[in-house]
Amino acid sequence: MTDQSPSGPPQDQPPTPPAPPVPPAGAQPVYGYPQAPPPQPQPQPGYGYPAQPQQPGYGYPAQPPTVVADGGTRARENRAITLTVLAAVVAIGLIIGSGVWYARSSDAGGTAHSGGGRNGTATATGGKEKVPDNPAADVAFKVPEPKTEENVVTTPGSWLSGRVYAKTGIAEITGYDPDDGTKKWTLKLPGPVCAATEHLTADGRTGILYQPSMPTKTDRAGCTQVAGIDVRAGTKLWTRSVGTGDFATQFSNVTVAGKTVAVGGLGGGAAWDIGTGKVLWQPKPGDDCKDSGYGGGTRLVAVRKCGTYGNRTLSIQNIDPTSGKVISEYKMGSGIEYAGIISTDPLVVGADAGHSASGGSGVSDYFSLDNRTGRLLARIPVPGDTYDGECDTITVVEACKGVIAGQGKLFLATKEHKGSGKSSRTNEIVAFDLATGKQTGQRAAAGEDYALFPLRMDGGNLIAYKKPPYDKGGQVVSIDGGTFRSTTLMELPPDMAEPRVQTGLLPGLAEYRYAQGKLFMAAPNAAKPLGSFDKDKNCVVAFATRD
Template sequence: MTQPPPPPPNQPPQQGGFGPPSPQQQPPQPQPGYGYPQAPQPPQPGYGYPQAASAPQPPQPPQPGYGYPGAQQNPYAQPAQPGYGYPGQPPTVPMQPQPGQPGGGRNNTVLFIVVAAVVAIALIVAGGIWYGNSSGDNGKKHDTASSSGGTGGKNGSGGSAGGGTEKVPADPSAKLLYQVPMPTANDIVRTVGSWLTDKAYVKTGVAEVVGYDRVKGTKLWTLKLPGPVCAASRHATADDKTAITYQPKWDTNKTIAGCSQIAAIDLDSGKMLWTKTVKSGDYPVDYQNVTVAQRTVAVGDTEGGAAFDLDSGKALWLPKPGDDCYDAGYGGGTKLVAVRNCGDSDNKRVLIQTLDPKTGKVISEYRMDSGIDYASVVSTDPLVVAAEAGQDSQAQDYFSIDNKTGKLLAHISAPSNTYGGRCDSSRTEDCKEVVVGDGKLYLPTDEHDGTGQYSRTNEIVSFDLSTGKPTGQRAEAGDGYTLSPLRMDGSNLLAYKRPPYDKGGQVVSIDGGSFQQTKLLENPAAKNAHDAEDSMLPDSAEILFGDGRLYMSDVFADKKGSASFSKDLVVVFGTSG
């Protein structure tokens, strides 16, 4: 979109709740960002550490004109005040673990498993931006939406940033490698799901999953489905297997198909390994939550959770009829964590249970405080969950829990007027712009005015998972840029910088100790490339990075005739290294 100077002030994306909208909702429209980068500033308490009530500021002196780099700090700027979330007034509100009701084992009972015909259909879905695999390992997988660790191959001609495996290229300048046009359907359709393996970049389309050559964008395989994808694991195994749920047919004016099909998929070949359904009485259960933990596929819903062996499709446990509790959803990866809801609306209890993935046996349990109606799993190892706590429904609270004992380690409050990062209450593993790794929780601060005229910017800060206190680390986006955490790369944090109107976006590696930034990629500022990039908002699009390439994709396909301008399903940038 064209933005001749002087542009209007940058507006943050409008949000209608947390996470991507449901299929019935209109996807958010992209908003432009403006301004120029400023010279690096020394770390100091400021944005990212909520201030106490501030005294009135003296009038600001004239600012450099639009498009002029802000080389100095504003001498009249009010120093940051120690406040909530800053050492001296810790953000932690330690809460004693409460004895929960026994979750009970999962039990292969009365629910029927219907083995659907093994049609050559499947779909890959994963939610959103990569969020740090709690362990921050240096594995080879580029886990979507949860960013689990390292790289998928080698690329780049320089050395690696300390603590990570992503290579620092001799020249970070990138070019637009390829684009995939936006598909259309009779209505807005979810296209959630993307994975990066050693062999392919895999992305969902309209009732299909497609594997693309990672560099050229040519199709390697296409897997057709009878209906749209509903949910998908954000995790894949070391041998590139994952799981999804999808509709057995399209919704019509007279019938609702439901997300009843559970399937395991090979991301390298595009083949479906198996498909199952779970029935409650005479009706198949509609599953909107699915994950993979080790070799187990787990699905959750108000009708109850179920799990299957990833390789064989054998049922490991099924919903227990008449149970007062149900597994609403699961978090996966190296461990399996259930969000288990118990009781009625007047006496609701939310339990966080670490389970044995093979048997469903409860290893540890933490009971959330009363008043919390749902919880999202940010990371399973270490265990971090998110919830809206207290009267401020816009405050996202994070709870660091010991996997072995179920003991609460820290409670970190992140008010929406200070921090970014949000979780979708309807999807257990759908948190965006939040990363856990290297013993820390990484959050972006809310956008605020930069030093340049009309510019906006923000920072990334971190909290210690054992104490809940801020570490004092703060990475500046630079004037006109906004930072979003992507995933861990060893002990380093990878982050995406959304650019101003006349620059290309960047991917940087932030050293886990010094918080020093190293540029891994910078996109071109040319209009066609900038417009394509600008349509992919970090709080809704899926953004994956690996081997010097940045993969950005939309999570909804347009309704026919609704788009007022050309959009892409996928945009890929890469360095020449």
């Protein structure tokens, strides 16, 4: 491919975010400046109902939606910072701070689910998950964590497609029989996988980002290689990059929409046909605007940035995945530097508006947008000390967890809080209407000493995982989208040995794939053991119901 990257050092390195400036005397408050909080509505009963969301557009200058009728191929810049160091620093912090990993739980290879329910409780129509006669599950197989002397090696990516469950290892991807873990194939790579997407085509194809060589103490190659992967066959369809050698563009995230593999980063975005590797678009030198990343699935949505840090404008663009033509655009308010895509259909993004996110969530508001026109439908403020949804939007666009959008609603887990018992803890999942931004009044309770974590949609139902107390097994449940009643799809072994296995692969930090009575938990990193207590960690633990 033609090298479109100019020589010289990477541009637009992200500085440490400065404290918000104080507005001049008499200035009207806008995002990016500290300001008095808006009047709070009266709370609704129940945890997770502290306040009704403010009206759409609050804190933003009035603006019409931007609808673009034409566009052509996408324009991007050409250099990005090295993801490897950032990922390692973040992962080391996670391991040292908690001893476990978090990553977004997601769809199980496009397989959806439903059923008639148990004990007289019926699940909502539109789902495809079968409710088993006996939800009790056993361990189907385990895959030990790959051995490494590195503090952290990234191993993101796990997929379930047809009769294959595939998981990334160190510089390789392995396909397993989903029933018993028998190896079906192993695809070797020259370097570690940097980023992967949960999205698959109908025939089991996906895209990955990887390094061109194994890192050493003196040389840590950036994430420059993009590949199309056939998960069912265990083959690499093609490998591409933008530029070569030291001048190859580095990317930080990858996704799949339709037949397109799209990658983005601080240097801009690029895309290829997933079957042939034909280039669809790539960064252009000198462009002040660039695509930092994309959300995939049934649609392709770009997070497009113009300008430099501290003086940047951000747009959310619904684009044609083949031509790159912009279908519609929404311009975010000033003071928003980053955004994460929750869903492309319905289109929902999360952002830290005015550096106001609390509780370490990285997101202060969710924005519901009209895909066709780009119009803002609703803005949903989410206090981080009340809700558990999180977004890491600085380098990865599709990295939000604890929040799912579908069927016209936003499903959000609350923070764990005191239960009815003396020392019990619990939480809920609540729903917001994406058209109005208001809470629907629907609330699913986890139960004493359990905590709910949303995984994905199943037609009109929500699939969620219930993190258990120390003496119980976790559960996979289907929450009816209408009644919000929970139906148990799987109950993991309650004995003490298996909860210890599960503890290192908690929801939100691990990759969860659930489909038709099978649950796969997988770690997105591997690390050198910190001591004898974690020398026997697993990369994958798979469970299956007994019927």
